[in-house]
Amino acid sequence: MSRIEKYSLGFICACVIGRLLFIGKMPLTAPEAYYWEWSKDLAWGYFDHPPMIAYVINFFTMLGGDSEFYIRLGALTLSVLTTLVLYLLAKDMFGRKTALVVCGMIQIMPFFAAGGILSVPDAPLAFFWILTIYFVNRATIFDNRTVWYAAGASLGLALMSKYHAILLVPSVLIYLVFSKNMRVWLVRKEPYLALVVGFLVFLPNLYWNIEHQATTFRFLLVERHGAIEVSIKWVLNFVAGFLLFMSPLFALLVIRLIPRLWRAALKEPDDRYLLLFSTSFTPIIFFGLFSPFMNVGAHWVAIGYTTLCLAVVSLLMETRPSNGRPYLLQGFPLASVAFSLVLVVCVHIIAVFAGSIPPTIRVAGRTYNLLISKNQRDLYGWKELSIRLKDAAKAMPDPERTFFISHGYRFASHLRFLAGAKFPTRTTGLVEWKNQYAIWNDLESLKGWDALFVDKDRSSRDIDLLLKIFDRVGPIEESEIRVNDAKVRSFYIISCYGYKAEYLSSD
DSSP states (O other): OOHHHHHHHHHHHHHHHHHHHHTTTSOOOHHHHHHHHHHTSOOSOOSSSOSHHHHHHHHHHHHHOSSHHHHHHHHHHHHHHHHHHHHHHHHHHHOHHHHHHHHHHHTTSHHHHHHTTOOSTHHHHHHHHHHHHHHHHHHHHTTOTTHHHHHHHHHHHHHTTOGGGGGHHHHHHHHHHHOTTTGGGGGSSHHHHHHHHHHHHHHHHHHHHHHTTTHHHHIIIIITTOSOOOOHHHHHHHHHHHHHHTOHHHHHHHHHHHHHHHIIIIISOOHHHHHHHHHHHHHHHHHHHHTTTSOOOHHHHGGGHHHHHHHHHHHHHHOOOTTOSOGGGSHHHHHHHHHHHHHHHHHHHHHHHGGGSOSEEEETTEEEEOOOSHHHHTTSOHHHHHHHHHHHHHTSSOGGGEEEEESSHHHHHHHHHHHTSSSOEEEOSSSOOSSTHHHHTTOOTTTTOEEEEEESSOOTHHHHHHTTTEEEEEEEEEEEEEETTEEEEEEEEEEEEEEOOOOOOOO
């Protein structure tokens, strides 16, 4: 094993250990709390996504409990498995050295680093996406017909993770159509039977949608986007997302190498690069075309970045200037790697310690306010709120028939996590109604229960609104969050009695 291989393998192990130590330290994010709450009510589908992430979280929290560590352990495990499959794919294509280098490189790409710690649908999607590509490569390169069925099953599991996985179908089709060597598969039955296998795996979610009036499909394809508009800001957001998720300097390197990748994939041609090119640029181009008309999430496009990194790193490893060292180890590529490493490390440090930074600092007798945005304030007070919620619930007339309610769905999910999982949550539906609570809130299982309404902002109208869904409502109580005796933010808690099981939809 060469020196660069040893360094790469050691770096991969260090990254995995570092994430293992980190995932329990960072406070749970609101989206993670939302998906964690799904895991408490397992189903074959949910309002805005397929169910895979809920089952992943459920499995690991059953092993160790409802803590940040075990909620995220599934995402970390999937990132390790994704790295392993990427290694196998890269090894088949370019050999062991390139495989280890790209697996080491990808650990510090922001899109992969985030996916390795956050329990969101993109974590299982990334794994099953690269697994499907691995099986397709094995089936075509080694002329192995039975592997197509494994690819179909993996495609189905990817669709059960996130619907973006459907882009694998045109990606593989482009590969088969443009490769002279692989076109023979277009007249064989195995690729088409693989689609049937994928459909059968995906069938439970389809059945769930049929039972729920195509809820997820209607939301993602129609209701989420509203009226069609054109905005240059959305295009700029799309570009900024690419630069950030790929790391700015490495993204510039990728852009510079696109002509070379195009030649390798379609001009020379090389089937290896053609498969990587099609699975990388199909999602990038697809969402790029929509970016003038809608706000495309940066993470939507990230499914194509893994194979893009593999293609770029292999090109850089194959290019050797006069000094004989791979171009990857030259000035700008090496600087892009170093910058990405620093960026990812800084983000991790901020995520852990930002909520502990004093809100003010005194320098030379003057006091400076360090809190300049609402997002900063949102990092404070979660531990204190957790204690306050548990105490407030115990003080209710019947704690066993008490739940939490708020306007927003993500905050409502966060409340359940902070209060210790056993207390159900609901939303008023007034602020946000296009979410899973639109299904949960229709249930009358909590009718007659008492509740604690919690919000991050104080509004005099809350009492009037809550009286529409409760028999009796108490006064607003403020729970201050103070750091170094300075007020950072407040939470507002209202005791409510006699839930009518009604829903204030803003629709």
